[in-house]
Amino acid sequence: MQTQSSSKAQAAPALWLDNISCTFISKDDRSQRYTAVADTTLAIAPGEFVSVVGPTGCGKSTLLNVGAGLLTPSTGNVRVFGEPLEGVNRRAGYMFQSEALMPWRSALQNVIAGLQFRGMEDGAARQLGEEWLARVGLQGFGDRYPHQMSGGMRKRVALAQTLILDPDIILMDEPFSALDIQTRQLMENEVLELWSAKKKAVLFITHDLDEAIAMSDRVVVLSAGPATHPIGEFIIDLPRPRDVAEIRAHPRFVELHSQIWGVLRDEVLKGYQQQKKLA
Incomplete structure (x- = not known):
C-alpha cells in the first residue's frame, strides 16, 4: 500500500520555480537595480523535456542558474522533487553554452x-x-x-x-548554438536518444524556436526583459521518437511554429529595440 507521503513525492515536480524574482543591485550605486526575472513560476515534471525561448537578454540563463542553485532568487522558492533547494542542486547536471x-x-x-x-x-x-x-x-x-x-x-x-x-534533472544552456547546422542536428538527435532511454527531467534554454519544438514536450515563451516572465506555454504533441530534421516537415510542426512565433515575435522586436538603445 502506498503511503500519502510517497504518493506526494511521486506527484512533485522534478524542478519547481515558484513565483521567482531576481533583482541585481549595482555594487557602485545601490540605488541602481535591475530586475531580470519577475514573478515567474515554472514546473518541470519528472521525465519531461521543457524548452524555454525568449529574446536575447531576457533572463533565460538566470532561470537556469536559479534551478541549478548557482543563484539565489530575490523572492520566491525553488523545490527539487518537493524538497526546498538549499545551495547547489546536487540532483541536477548542468551543460553550459561553452x-x-x-x-x-x-x-x-x-x-x-x-x-x-x-x-x-x-x-x-x-x-x-x-x-x-x-x-x-x-x-x-x-x-x-x-x-x-x-x-x-x-x-x-x-x-x-x-x-x-x-542526474535526475538536466539543465542545458544553449549547448549547441556554436555548432554548424549538420553537427547541431546530430547532437540534438543524440540528446533525444539518450533522454528517451532514461527520461530525465530536462530544462533546455535555446534561441532557436525550431530546435525547441523539435525536441520538447512543452515550450515556454518568455517576455522581453527587464522583469521577464512567461507569456505563453505550448504542448508539443508531435509523435516520438523524432528526427529533428524530418519532424520539421510535419504539418503539426508548421502549425505549432506559427502559433508560438505569433507570441514570440513582438517580444523579439522589443528585445531588439532595447539592445539597440543599450548599444
Whole structure:
C-alpha cells in the first residue's frame, strides 16, 4: 500500500520555480537595480523535456542558474522533487553554452572527472567513462585533448561528462548554438536518444524556436526583459521518437511554429529595440 507521503513525492515536480524574482543591485550605486526575472513560476515534471525561448537578454540563463542553485532568487522558492533547494542542486547536471572542459585533461579524463570527485575508484570510473564515450560516438577518442577535437566532438565529451553522473534533472544552456547546422542536428538527435532511454527531467534554454519544438514536450515563451516572465506555454504533441530534421516537415510542426512565433515575435522586436538603445 502506498503511503500519502510517497504518493506526494511521486506527484512533485522534478524542478519547481515558484513565483521567482531576481533583482541585481549595482555594487557602485545601490540605488541602481535591475530586475531580470519577475514573478515567474515554472514546473518541470519528472521525465519531461521543457524548452524555454525568449529574446536575447531576457533572463533565460538566470532561470537556469536559479534551478541549478548557482543563484539565489530575490523572492520566491525553488523545490527539487518537493524538497526546498538549499545551495547547489546536487540532483541536477548542468551543460553550459561553452564547454566546461579542462584543457589539461584528455576526453576520458574530462568525462570521469565528476566521478573521481565523488570518490569512485579509478578503474571503475574509467570503465564507465569508456562506455559513455562509446554512447556519444567517441569510442577510441578517449586520449584526445580538447584542442585536438572538433567543436562537435567537444560537445559530445561535455554531454557524456554531464550524463555520466546520472542526474535526475538536466539543465542545458544553449549547448549547441556554436555548432554548424549538420553537427547541431546530430547532437540534438543524440540528446533525444539518450533522454528517451532514461527520461530525465530536462530544462533546455535555446534561441532557436525550431530546435525547441523539435525536441520538447512543452515550450515556454518568455517576455522581453527587464522583469521577464512567461507569456505563453505550448504542448508539443508531435509523435516520438523524432528526427529533428524530418519532424520539421510535419504539418503539426508548421502549425505549432506559427502559433508560438505569433507570441514570440513582438517580444523579439522589443528585445531588439532595447539592445539597440543599450548599444
